[in-house]
Structures are given as C-alpha cells and as structure tokens.
Amino acid sequence: MRKVYVVGVGMTKVGKHTEVSMRDLAAEAISNALDEVGNEKPEAIVVGNMLSSLVEQENLAALIADHAGLRGICGLKVEGACGSGGVAVLTGYLMVASGLYSKVLVVGVEKLLERPTPDTLRGLAYAADADYELIYGVSFAGLNALIMRYYMSKYNVKREELALWSVMMHQNGVKNPYAQLRNEITLETVLNSPVVADPIRLYDACPLSDGAAAIYLTNEDWKKLSDTPVLIAGVSNAVDSPDLSSRFSLDELFASRLSAENALRMAKLSVKDVDVAEIHDAYTITAAVSLESIGFAEKGKAAKLWSEGRFKPGDKPTINPSGGLKSRGHPVGATGVYQVAEVVMQLRGDFPGVLVPAEVGLTQNVGGVGSNVTTVLLKR
Amino acid sequence: MRKVYVVGVGMTKVGKHTEVSMRDLAAEAISNALDEVGNEKPEAIVVGNMLSSLVEQENLAALIADHAGLRGICGLKVEGACGSGGVAVLTGYLMVASGLYSKVLVVGVEKLLERPTPDTLRGLAYAADADYELIYGVSFAGLNALIMRYYMSKYNVKREELALWSVMMHQNGVKNPYAQLRNEITLETVLNSPVVADPIRLYDACPLSDGAAAIYLTNEDWKKLSDTPVLIAGVSNAVDSPDLSSRFSLDELFASRLSAENALRMAKLSVKDVDVAEIHDAYTITAAVSLESIGFAEKGKAAKLWSEGRFKPGDKPTINPSGGLKSRGHPVGATGVYQVAEVVMQLRGDFPGVLVPAEVGLTQNVGGVGSNVTTVLLKR
Numbered sequence: 218m219r220k221v222y223v224v225g226v227g228m229t230k231v232g233k234h235t236e237v238s239m240r241d242l243a244a245e246a247i248s249n250a251l252d253e254v255g256n257e258k259p260e261a262i263v264v265g266n267m268l269s270s271l272v273e274q275e276n277l278a279a280l281i282a283d284h285a286g287l288r289g290i291c292g293l294k295v296e297g298a299c300g301s302g303g304v305a306v307l308t309g310y311l312m313v314a315s316g317l318y319s320k321v322l323v324v325g326v327e328k329l330l331e332r333p334t335p336d337t338l339r340g341l342a343y344a345a346d347a348d349y350e351l352i353y354g355v356s357f358a359g360l361n362a363l364i365m366r367y368y369m370s371k372y373n374v375k376r377e378e379l380a381l382w383s384v385m386m387h388q389n390g391v392k393n394p395y396a397q398l399r400n401e402i403t404l405e406t407v408l409n410s411p412v413v414a415d416p417i418r419l420y421d422a423c424p425l426s427d428g429a430a431a432i433y434l435t436n437e438d439w440k441k442l443s444d445t446p447v448l449i450a451g452v453s454n455a456v457d458s459p460d461l462s463s464r465f466s467l468d469e470l471f472a473s474r475l476s477a478e479n480a481l482r483m484a485k486l487s488v489k490d491v492d493v494a495e496i497h498d499a500y501t502i503t504a505a506v507s508l509e510s511i512g513f514a515e516k517g518k519a520a521k522l523w524s525e526g527r528f529k530p531g532d533k534p535t536i537n538p539s540g541g542l543k544s545r546g547h548p549v550g551a552t553g554v555y556q557v558a559e560v561v562m563q564l565r566g567d568f569p570g571v572l573v574p575a576e577v578g579l580t581q582n583v584g585g586v587g588s589n590v591t592t593v594l595l596k597r
Numbered sequence: 598m599r600k601v602y603v604v605g606v607g608m609t610k611v612g613k614h615t616e617v618s619m620r621d622l623a624a625e626a627i628s629n630a631l632d633e634v635g636n637e638k639p640e641a642i643v644v645g646n647m648l649s650s651l652v653e654q655e656n657l658a659a660l661i662a663d664h665a666g667l668r669g670i671c672g673l674k675v676e677g678a679c680g681s682g683g684v685a686v687l688t689g690y691l692m693v694a695s696g697l698y699s700k701v702l703v704v705g706v707e708k709l710l711e712r713p714t715p716d717t718l719r720g721l722a723y724a725a726d727a728d729y730e731l732i733y734g735v736s737f738a739g740l741n742a743l744i745m746r747y748y749m750s751k752y753n754v755k756r757e758e759l760a761l762w763s764v765m766m767h768q769n770g771v772k773n774p775y776a777q778l779r780n781e782i783t784l785e786t787v788l789n790s791p792v793v794a795d796p797i798r799l800y801d802a803c804p805l806s807d808g809a810a811a812i813y814l815t816n817e818d819w820k821k822l823s824d825t826p827v828l829i830a831g832v833s834n835a836v837d838s839p840d841l842s843s844r845f846s847l848d849e850l851f852a853s854r855l856s857a858e859n860a861l862r863m864a865k866l867s868v869k870d871v872d873v874a875e876i877h878d879a880y881t882i883t884a885a886v887s888l889e890s891i892g893f894a895e896k897g898k899a900a901k902l903w904s905e906g907r908f909k910p911g912d913k914p915t916i917n918p919s920g921g922l923k924s925r926g927h928p929v930g931a932t933g934v935y936q937v938a939e940v941v942m943q944l945r946g947d948f949p950g951v952l953v954p955a956e957v958g959l960t961q962n963v964g965g966v967g968s969n970v971t972t973v974l975l976k977r
Contacts, residue, residue: 218697238728272727273722273723273731275678276724276969283836287836290835291833292677292836293677293688294676294677295688297659297674298659308675311691311695312691315695316598316694343654344655348654351653453671454641455669455671456642456659456662456663456669458663472669475669584659588656
C-alpha cells in the first residue's frame with residue numbers, strides 16, 4: 218500500500234452563497250487547493266455531496282471537473298449522507314494508495330440555502346430510513362432529540378452541561394475566517410433559544426450551510442509538491458443501521474467507535490496521541506456521544522469534561538478549534554473535507570484561526586445519526 | 598498494486614419490481630453473489646445508484662449493508678449518472694488493489710418504475726447540465742436525438758441501419774432469463790414505433806427498469822473462494838462535459854475513447870483481443886458512437902457493420918450477448934454492475950443466455966451523454 222499525503226488544501230467561507238452556482242463554489246475551493254501545488258494537474262477527482270438532487274443536478278464529478286478545466290480525468294461522486302465528505306476522503310485515499318493514480322483531488326461541496334428551508338430539511342431527512350422512520354414524520358433533529366433525552370436521563374447529565382459545548386464552539390469559531398457563525402454566545406443564548414425538537418434548541422444545532430473544501434492527495438513520489446506534506450496515517454469507515462429503532466444501543470455510536478478503532482490501529486496510534494481533532498457536532502448531543510465513542514471521554518462523561526474546561530485550545534486533545542459544525546457550519550457533503558483541510562493546516566501551523574501545537578490530528582465525519590462514519594488520522 | 602479478481606456474481610431479473618423495496622432488491626443480488634463464495638463476509642460494500650432521491654432515500658450504503666446483515670463494515674455510495682455502476686466497480690477495484698480491504702462487495706441498484714414516468718424522466722435528466730441544458734426543457738432523449746441526426750447526416754447512415762441494432766439486441770435478450778424485454782422484434786417494429794424525440798423512436802431507446810446486480814471482488818490470497826476467478830485486467834474512468842454544447846465533437850464520445858484506451862493499456866491488451874463485450878446502448882445511436890469510440894469500428898461505420906451481420910453471437914467481438922440496455926434493460930445505477938457480472942459469466946462459461954467462447958471481455962458503462970464513462974477489461 219502506497220503512503221498517501223495531503224499536499225494542498227482549499228476552502229470557501231462557509232455561509233450563504235446563493236449568488237454563485239454549485240460548480241463555481243467547488244471551483245473556488247479547487248482553485249485554492251491547486252494554488253498550493255503549483256497547479257499540478259490531478260489525474261482524478263472525487264466529489265463528496267449529498268443533496269444536489271434538490272437543485273435537479275446529478276453527475277457532479279463530470280460537471281465540476283469540466284468547469285475546473287479538468288475534462289478527461291477520472292471522476293466520481295460519493296455519498297454517505299452527512300458523512301459524504303469523509304467517504305470522499307477515503308475514496309481519494311484508495312486511489313493513491315492503490316497506485317492507480319498519483320495525484321487526486323477530493324472536493325466536498327454542498328448548497329443547502331438554495332431551496333426553501335422545509336425542502337432542505339426534508340432532503341436532509343433522506344439520511345434516515347424513509348420506510349421505517351420518515352413515514353412517521355420524524356425529523357432529523359427529532360431523532361437526535363430522542364438520543365439527547367435518553368442520554369441525559371441515563372447518565373444524569375444536565376441540560377446546561379450539554380449547552381456549554383455551543384458556547385465553546387462559538388469561542389473558537391469567532392476567530393476562524395472561514396466560519397459561518399462568528400459571534401460569541403453565552404449559556405443563556407443556548408438555553409433561551411427556540412425549541413427545535415425538545416430537548417434540542419436552536420443553539421444545540423449546527424446551521425444550514427453552503428460551502429466547498431478541497432484537498433490534494435499524492436504519494437511519496439510527488440509529496441515534494443509541498444514543503445509541508447501531511448501523512449494520512451490511518452483512515453477507516455464503518456456503517457450502522459440508519460434506523461434508530463434497530464440499533465444495538467441508543468447512546469453509543471457503534472460505527473463511530475469501529476471507525477475510530479480501525480483508523481487508530483492502522484495508524485499504530487492511540488487516542489492519547491491525538492493533539493487536535495475535528496469531530497462531528499451536528500448537535501450538542503452528537504458531540505458528547507462522538508467524543509465517547511472515539512475514546513476521548515468515558516461513557517456519560519463528555520459533557521462533564523467540557524463543562525470543567527477540557528478540550529479547549531491548549532488542552533490535549535483540543536477539539537474543534539475551527540468552531541466545529543456548530544460555528545464553522547455544516548455544508549453537508551463538504552464537512553468531512555473541511556475537517557481534514559483544517560487539521561492539515563493545524564499540523565502545518567498555518568490555520569488562520571485558533572492554532573494549537575500539534576503533531577497528530579484526527580477527524581471524524583458522521584452521516585445520518587451515526588450510520589456512516591469515517592475517521593482519518595493525520596500526522597506531520 | 599494487488600491483483601483484483603471477481604469471484605462471485607448475482608443478479609435479479611431486470612423489470613418492474615414495485616412489489617419489493619430497494620433494499621430487498623439489492624439483498625437478492627447480494628445474496629446470490631454471496632452464495633457463490635460460501636457466504637464469506639465482505640469487509641466493505643460499494644453501492645452504485647443514481648436516483649434513490651426520487652423515493653426520498655439517501656445513505657444507501659448503510660441501509661443496504663444493514664439489511665443484508667453486514668452492519669459495521671465499510672460502506673459508501675458512488676454516483677456517475679447512468680454510469681454509477683461502472684464507478685462502483687472502479688471503487689471496489691481500488692479498495693482491493695490498495696490492500697486496505699481483501700473482500701469487497703459491489704452492488705448496483707435502481708428502481709425507476711416506483712414513481713410516475715414524468716418524475717423519473719425528469720430525474721434521469723439530472724445527468725445533463727441543469728443550468729445550461731435543462732433550463733431549455735430538453736430531455737435526455739432529446740440530447741441523444743441531436744447526436745443521432747448529426748451522425749446520420751455526417752456519415753450518410755440510414756435510419757434503417759441504426760434500427761437494426763435493436764433487432765439484434767432483442768434476438769440476444771430473448772434467451773437471457775434476466776432480461777426485461779424478452780421478445781423478438783422486426784425492423785418494422787422499430788421504424789413504426791412512436792417518436793420519442795425525432796429521429797429517436799421508442800424502439801431506439803432502452804426501457805425504464807428496476808434491478809440490482811452484485812459482484813464480489815477479492816485479491817490473490819482469497820481467489821480460492823471461487824474455482825473460476827476472473828481477473829480485472831484493466832479499469833479506467835474518464836469524464837467529459839455534461840453540456841453537449843461545449844463538447845469537442847458531437848459524434849465522438851471523448852470520455853469513452855479515453856476510458857477504453859487507458860483500460861486497454863493497463864491490461865496490456867488491444868481492442869482486437871476482445872472476444873465479448875457489453876456496451877452501453879441506451880439508444881441505437883449510443884451503440885454506434887460507443888463502438889466507434891472504443892475502437893470496435895471506424896468512425897461512421899458501426900451501423901454499417903452491424904447491418905452486415907457483425908457483432909452477432911459467434912463473431913469476434915460478440916457485442917451484448919445479454920441483449921444490452923435495449924433488451925436486458927437499464928436499471929441505471931446497476932447497469933455497469935450487470936455488465937461486469939454478465940461478462941464474468943461469459944468467461945466462466947455459465948451465462949444462462951447466449952453464450953460465446955471467450956477469454957477476454959470488455960464492459961463499458963456510460964453516464965450522461967458520454968460524460969462519465971468506465972471501461973473494464975476482464976480476463977479468464
């Protein structure tokens with residue numbers, strides 16, 4: 218298996234981009250990533266996207282490659298719900314690791330603010346089980362609310378403790394020029410925000426976002442394209458039942474745990490080695506169960522730990538210096554690529570927001586309510 | 598790069614499957630493929646699908662893996678319009694070739710007959726360019742009709758010559774138990790069928806189809822799972838502009854040519870070595886330009902060749918002994934997987950329809966109007 222390096226990254230600001238098309242948004246991220254490698258032409262492109270069907274467009278790999286001047290290269294789109302960016306990174310990794318391609322561009326792109334919000338929320342619910350869940354009218358927030366209530370009750374976790382996650386994320390995100398929500402908030406902001414699906418309130422949830430991020434992958438032969446190549450030391454994906462009612466456990470993300478264990482084993486690293494991580498905090502409860510499933514906290518303890526000040530910049534591990542999904546935003550199919558781009562910049566020491574000294578980084582991108590999870594280990 | 602073998606295949610009959618869910622349809626193909634390898638559990642699943650959004654379901658890899666009893670393995674969906682099955686095969690290949698996974702299941706699944714036909718036709722048009730083509734109301738058949746008229750005029754090809762393709766396909770498909778349209782037709786059937794988009798008539802076009810196909814891929818270590826492993830000797834994908842108006846040429850499928858050239862080079866084979874091929878005859882015109890782009894016929898000569906009896910069972914190469922998209926049917930995201938499964942069975946000598954002696958086989962799956970093309974070379 219050939220070693221795989223990230224030698225270029227590019228991002229657009231996350232936010233509302235109704236004035237540009239999806240292909241233009243992707244092209245901005247691609248252009249930024251290509252700039253970092255002297256515009257060395259890639260041989261393949263992997264596009265991560267979930268909901269371009271909302272704007273009646275599929276065949277995104279051909280569309281985006283052509284618009285970026287890359288006609289004739291290999292191209293495909295991959296999807297794993299909100300974890301589409303993560304599986305795109307995995308697919309790009311496989312292309313280079315196999316030896317079939319030497320220079321691969323992975324781009325995640327999503328436009329959620331193009332359509333009326335009810336249509337978008339309906340689209341996001343396609344990540345759940347249409348036959349066994351959506352038929353009951355449950356929303357994606359509703360499914361996460363079930364877990365939040367169960368978790369709070371089982372582990373005696375206070376609502377205020379969970380809410381402090383959002384406060385910490387906004388503290389980080391306010392310094393990230395790519396973030397969507399760049400304002401500090403207080404505990405009261407969260408507790409007094411409108412109920413979305415009890416007990417989840419607006420500020421427990423990430424925003425709807427547009428955005429695109431790209432990474433350029435290559436092998437040992439081409440890593441000189443960058444002075445600061447970052448090694449993908451491990452990568453693993455695992456799937457779980459989309460339907461919550463058939464899960465082994467409501468408060469453990471089985472696929473998150475498997476994916477993290479496998480990626481760490483592949484990288485010959487322990488969770489204790491991780492200096493910085495970007496995890497998938499779609500809701501405050503998702504942050505808690507993700508941190509526990511990865512192994513950054515014991516069962517039921519994550520919210521207690523962050524309430525005591527853990528995971529802040531300077532701590533090991535620092536979690537979500539970007540501001541996470543909560544503040545940076547969650548352009549669904551792009552999120553997993555943003556995470557890798559951000560952690561690469563942390564390891565290179567050039568992330569323009571909260572920067573922490575780091576040699577080992579981890580990203581975890583979650584699709585559905587933990588049904589498609591990809592973990593990536595990055596090493597300077 | 599590790600060698601990759603196909604050691605199991607499974608298919609459902611192509612046709613109308615409104616009585617079963619998408620996950621059940623996929624499970625039937627998976628179960629058939631797993632039967633061939635003694636139910637050896639795969640480590641990863643790749644799902645090829647284009648239009649599950651029509652039934653409000655994404656996250657198919659998790660959904661299908663879980664339903665097939667494969668919770669916890671790696672899973673992702675890939676899409677390249679009507680070429681989704683082809684890119685799924687490529688992705689499965691990369692998984693095994695990289696060494697990251699040893700046993701990989703690739704399943705293509707599509708249900709096009711679940712929704713009213715106008716909705717489905719609209720969905721299929723997502724393969725075209727929403728901003729630059731669909732805005733004018735052109736359908737997918739309409740785009741192919743432009744090419745057909747141009748081709749007939751440029752190369753002085755008669756309408757009757759093109760129509761004979763469909764007659765040949767139905768002759769083959771009538772013997773294929775998995776085919777959707779198992780009736781012989783005459784030249785008059787094609788010429789007198791209703792106009793879809795002039796000059797394309799109903800019998801120039803493939804039907805709308807439901808279906809699922811699966812292949813099981815593995816490496817040298819595990820090829821003993823089958824007594825008759827078939828080597829993937831070459832595989833390559835190329836993309837072109839989805840928007841016809843910006844093509845280099847209307848009557849050559851640039852991506853088809855590139856993809857075939859690259860796959861043949863990788864396999865160290867010439868197009869003359871190919872004994873049997875399954876190509877993407879979505880329309881009679883698609884058959885002609887595909888045969889020419891791959892190199893099975895000179896420019897403008899394909900329809901003349903098949904009018905003279907070439908490409909029939911027994912000829913080298915025999916093209917589409919399955920009946921092709923025209924008669925076997927075209928369950929979009931599954932088609933590229935059907936093609937590989939069929940050619941594998943030709944090479945093993947156990948295809949239950951028209952069977953030709955063959956040592957080298959080729960498949961080519963086309964997304965959009967030639968905008969996402971994957972070619973696979975298979976060897977006994």
